[in-house]
Amino acid sequence: MNFNFDLIVNSFPLLLLGAVITVKITAMSVALGIVIGLFAGIARICRVKPLRWISAVYVDFFRGTPLLVQIFLFYFAVPVITGQRIDPYVAAVGSCGINSGAYIAEIVRAGIQSIDEGQMEAGRSLGMTWTQTMRYVIVPQAMKRVIPPLGNEFIALLKDSSLVSVIGFEELTRRGQLIIAKTYASLEIWFSVAIIYLVMTLTISRFVAFLEKRYNPDDRH
Amino acid sequence: MIDIENLHKSYGDAHILKGIDLHIKEKEVVVIIGPSGSGKSTLLRCINFLEVPTEGTVAVDGILLNGETNINDVRKEVGMVFQRFNLFPHMTVLQNIMLAPMKVRHIAKEEAEETAKKLLARVGLADKADSYPPQLSGGQQQRVAIARALAMKPKVMLFDEPTSALDPEMVGEVLDVMKRLAEEGMTMVIVTHEMGFAREVGDRVLFVDGGQILEQGTPDEVFNHPKEKRTQDFLSKVL
Numbered sequence: 514m515n516f517n518f519d520l521i522v523n524s525f526p527l528l529l530l531g532a533v534i535t536v537k538i539t540a541m542s543v544a545l546g547i548v549i550g551l552f553a554g555i556a557r558i559c560r561v562k563p564l565r566w567i568s569a570v571y572v573d574f575f576r577g578t579p580l581l582v583q584i585f586l587f588y589f590a591v592p593v594i595t596g597q598r599i600d601p602y603v604a605a606v607g608s609c610g611i612n613s614g615a616y617i618a619e620i621v622r623a624g625i626q627s628i629d630e631g632q633m634e635a636g637r638s639l640g641m642t643w644t645q646t647m648r649y650v651i652v653p654q655a656m657k658r659v660i661p662p663l664g665n666e667f668i669a670l671l672k673d674s675s676l677v678s679v680i681g682f683e684e685l686t687r688r689g690q691l692i693i694a695k696t697y698a699s700l701e702i703w704f705s706v707a708i709i710y711l712v713m714t715l716t717i718s719r720f721v722a723f724l725e726k727r728y729n730p731d732d733r734h
Numbered sequence: 735m736i737d738i739e740n741l742h743k744s745y746g747d748a749h750i751l752k753g754i755d756l757h758i759k760e761k762e763v764v765v766i767i768g769p770s771g772s773g774k775s776t777l778l779r780c781i782n783f784l785e786v787p788t789e790g791t792v793a794v795d796g797i798l799l800n801g802e803t804n805i806n807d808v809r810k811e812v813g814m815v816f817q818r819f820n821l822f823p824h825m826t827v828l829q830n831i832m833l834a835p836m837k838v839r840h841i842a843k844e845e846a847e848e849t850a851k852k853l854l855a856r857v858g859l860a861d862k863a864d865s866y867p868p869q870l871s872g873g874q875q876q877r878v879a880i881a882r883a884l885a886m887k888p889k890v891m892l893f894d895e896p897t898s899a900l901d902p903e904m905v906g907e908v909l910d911v912m913k914r915l916a917e918e919g920m921t922m923v924i925v926t927h928e929m930g931f932a933r934e935v936g937d938r939v940l941f942v943d944g945g946q947i948l949e950q951g952t953p954d955e956v957f958n959h960p961k962e963k964r965t966q967d968f969l970s971k972v973l
Contacts, residue, residue: 634784635820635879639834639886640810649833654824 521701524692528702531688532709538605538684539671545610546670547663550617555647557622568618575615581676584608588680605677605684613670620662624655657728664721668714675710685709735760735890735921736781741790743776743945750776752945754790758890763922765936765953767929769968773945774925778892781923782812795889810838813883817895819875821867821882827854828863831882839886846885853881857911873904877911884915891915893924929972933957941965 556568575583588604599607628651636646678687689706693699736758743751750773758764766774779785780792783805792799794808822830831850835841841849854860857877867875876896883891893912897905909931916922916935926932932939932953939956941949941964949962957973960966 629818629820631816631818631820632822635814635816635822636834637806638782638784638809638812638814639882640806640838641834642806645837649837650822654822657824 517698517701520696520698521705524696524702525705527692528685528688528705528709531683531685532713534682535671535674535684535686536713538602538609538674538677538682539667541606542609542613542670542674543667545606546613546617546666549611549614550621551652553614553618554621554625555652557618558625560643572615572618575612576619580608580612580673581679583612584676584680601677601680601682604680605674605682609670609674609677612673613666616666616669617663620659620666621655623662624659625651627658628654660721660725660728664718664725667717667721671713671717672710735762735795736923737791737793738777738781739791741777741780741792742788743773743780743785744788750945751780751787754945754947756940756947758921758923760889760921761919763916763920763924763935763937764940765932765938766923766925766940766942767927767932767956767968768940768942768948772943774942775894777942778894778923778925781890781892782809782814784814806838810834810886811889813886813888813891815876815879815883815891815893815896817898819867819872819879819899821875821879823867826864826866827859827870827878830867830878831885834882835885849885850881853884854878856884857881858907871904872900873907876900876904876908880908880911880915890921890923893922893926895925895927897926897928927972929957929969941968943968 553568553571556564557572559565584604587608588599588601592598625647632650632654633643633646636650637643641649674684675686678684678690681687683691685706689702693702696702736756738754738756741751741754741756742749754777756764756777766777768774776785780787781794783792783799794812797803797808799805799808821827822833825833828847828850831853832843832846835846835849836843851860851863854863857880859874859877859881862870862874862878867878870878880896896912897908900908905928909928912922912924913931913935924932924936934953936953938950939953940947941956941960941962943964949956949960949965956965957969960969
């Protein structure tokens, strides 16, 4: 077996460029996913039935179908309907973000439901509306509790973003494939790609641990 | 101040309240006693619509509570203190007290803070303004909860077993605050198991059992000369 270190060193800058794009897609998708997930998660438990229903369908669909299929739908099927080509970047962030939003909605819902019912009652008994109590009392407490599962979701999303390589988007995985197509160095390149992913996910998990500690300083460990 | 007529509450097949009629005057202190599961707390919670009655009417200060009234208009006039305090743990004591006056009554921050500090001094906790609720003892938390309810300047205060979750040595400090409130002329409805307190502070005592008001009268009438057999049985167990 030949392990070509020079090749790794030489292709590293290209791979890192891919990693930057991976981080970008992930960050944008996370932002989109949090916004969608927050609203969908709250909608899931609000009193307005149609909103609950829409949220449930959304979560079921995007959690119940493969992300890869969703990416294809977004990139290839939507243009058939609209007649407009979609930018791969929009398709990548859109499909990852909307997919992630479904998982985040469930995380948010569970976080909110884990807050003692007495908190809502206390807020309402003071004359605050449901929305005010959610905003000032329930959601801030729920957000602290959902930090660990959100961390898991971000790590999963970062890894799943490799799927957008199928629409030719040149993130880390795609760069790896392209380099291998030229060099045939599968072992070296896939090994490097894996290590770069690992460094990124470990960074996220350390960051999440830091946030957890910072926002829940009094909790038992 | 509070007018309740023919109030019924059911959860599915469970009939919790079976026709309650109750009229409470301004400045009156009404104490509700009775065994667990008798419907005392449900009755109290119907007064600010935390429980929606199945049948019958509730009016507070002349405003009839139903689907059409803005429930929040009534709730801001009715303070409530819970058995388990229900303070907001992510906010300081001061922020707990300031939140509703600022968001519901749209009072300026400086004014809300001033009022909150006065109320904290009144319940003997001026030095705890910047603490977080989990750092306080049960008795201190409950006094903050009372201050939080008072910050809305309510016309009525409801107390749902305010001392039941407290260690025995902390019961006194909470009851003292409530006693002073009663002396200052607050209209109060109190569900409690503290019979000594009921006797001392109550203008009227209601004995509730099986979802009905079985007996009511002055503390002397109910505690010393109960007419109903079930009231006698209950009192013989708790006194």
